[in-house]
Amino acid sequence: MKKPTIKDVASLSGVGTGTVSRVLNGGSVKETTRIKVMKAIDKLGYQPNQVARTLAGGKTKRILFLMPEIRTEFHWRVMKSFDEYLDKMNYEMVIYPVFSDKRLKKLRSDPSLIQNIDGAVICTMNIEFLSRKYIDFGTNVVLFESQSDEFDCVYLDNVLGGRMAAELLIECGSTDLFVISFDEENTILATENFEKRILGFTSYLKEKGYEFNEEKLVYTSFFFETAHERIASILSEYDRPGIFALADNFALEVLQMASAMKKIPGKDFFLVGYDNQSWTERAGLTTIEQPMEDMGRKTAELIIQKIENPGQYVQPVKFLPSLKRRKTA
């Protein structure tokens, strides 16, 4: 049995297709006819054909979410919250993972996906890839986790986040301060966010007369923690060292090593993470919170706003980190 079309609905309810379309899209129709039409729609189980709708010039109500290979809790929670708001507003999210530079080029050359969208969110991507010369979305774009004055964008004040971590660790009495960062040469990713955290941290230290040098910057990797030895030596060689982990993941590595070495967090050493991932509370990890849900939601609001009221000024939205103080610092 064929799927019912707008014509079927029209003839069953004894009106023209235009009227049905108006019912569907919120045009002005008499209440009694609206009800008639709705009944017919219900009875037939009619679902508008998006493809036809798009071709006829309607909106797709579909938003593209461009993301690099991100497997962090942070990004998933942002995405979930983003999607939830979209859903509430009757929009739909389509994800396009940018595994590689090549895939991004493909997106540029093959506009079929872009033809189908009302807007796009570009997530945590290197600014150089975002230039209009590189990809012309010909559509509404909001950047997430990068700054730009060419596009609307949503980001967190990472410099401030770094400063807050530094301030707290000094307050705890640490004089030897370390940063655990990560080692990644993925050119697609926006690494500026990490750099800013380090910048905030070190500049605060400098202001307060503390020393920081490259040696105190420890590298690990996102999914295979590789800094065991370095961490073990920091924990055993220094007196109450202060450690700033640029992501909660990295802090976990420290906690594990410490647990095995019988070092007590908040006493033998101090530790501040970043993100406020869901497990950190249970673990008692002090961390710099990013308001993931708010950020995701705001991104959704922004893109929908742009779609529905075109031609607005570019809006940068800056979120502020906040301190979740728990046992480790």
Place this chain on the structure above:
Amino acid sequence: MKKPTIKDVASLSGVGTGTVSRVLNGGSVKETTRIKVMKAIDKLGYQPNQVARTLAGGKTKRILFLMPEIRTEFHWRVMKSFDEYLDKMNYEMVIYPVFSDKRLKKLRSDPSLIQNIDGAVICTMNIEFLSRKYIDFGTNVVLFESQSDEFDCVYLDNVLGGRMAAELLIECGSTDLFVISFDEENTILATENFEKRILGFTSYLKEKGYEFNEEKLVYTSFFFETAHERIASILSEYDRPGIFALADNFALEVLQMASAMKKIPGKDFFLVGYDNQSWTERAGLTTIEQPMEDMGRKTAELIIQKIENPGQYVQPVKFLPSLKRRKTA
């Protein structure tokens, strides 16, 4: 300036739209006209409109990849490989993340995404959600990481994987055998894969007369390793215990604890992981390999095959695990 359409191409090259369409879709056209048309396409920078194409009954060349919230290396590598083959065959992947049951229901009630696809791959999802009664894709479906005789599917022999791990650990001389599994009550995920690994492991043990009970099953969590204390006690209390980590991630936790406790893998204890994630070689972790790239590619082949030759029999494709023997066992 408006985008050029097929009509523009037709008139510029002095042929009918039908001919242009045939050039585009591989119908039979005289070589000289083909060249003429190609030149016009090039000159205008013409790109076919996918939406119109779809409405007119053409294929979208778009495949939906339905996935739960998976942040593992395994799934991303499978996805990459899947996507790469699709790309080669001029198909396109669209990801639909199933954050929750609710989102799956939404997919069912809102067919706009499904209207746009030629086929769907359903990844690592609980079989109960896959019943035709629940979602009618009305399209070609291939299951990844679940078994079914209703759908084509691609999966690994996890029972065999478990057996291989057991065999190796016994061969190493361990008499106390442990499994590290994970604690997850996400009802959307196909947990059968983990259960089968355990089944294979324990049944082999039983055959060989080894004892295994619930106490030897240690639970941790995927992204926040929570089994520190259990692992520490296993490592210190037993003589050369054998540990089977149901995913390489979990093995990492063991390696870290061991490193801090000065226990030497492959000597003081034996450890077998699962997946053969990229970092395991560097870490010297013995592991049960899943051929991720092959599996992703095969999944792509299968779905394209179904699309292009409809009405075939249901094909289950079983992959075999293999042992990557390194330092830890």
Place this chain on the structure above:
DNA sequence: TTGTAAGCGTTATCAA
């Protein structure tokens, strides 16, 4: 407030 009909950009059918 309504119905009619002209697009939207393709593919597919059918004569020529």
Place this chain on the structure above:
DNA sequence: TTGATAACGCTTACAA
């Protein structure tokens, strides 16, 4: 091998 033309299912003037 071709060109003309009828779908495809919708939105949106325009006229009634």
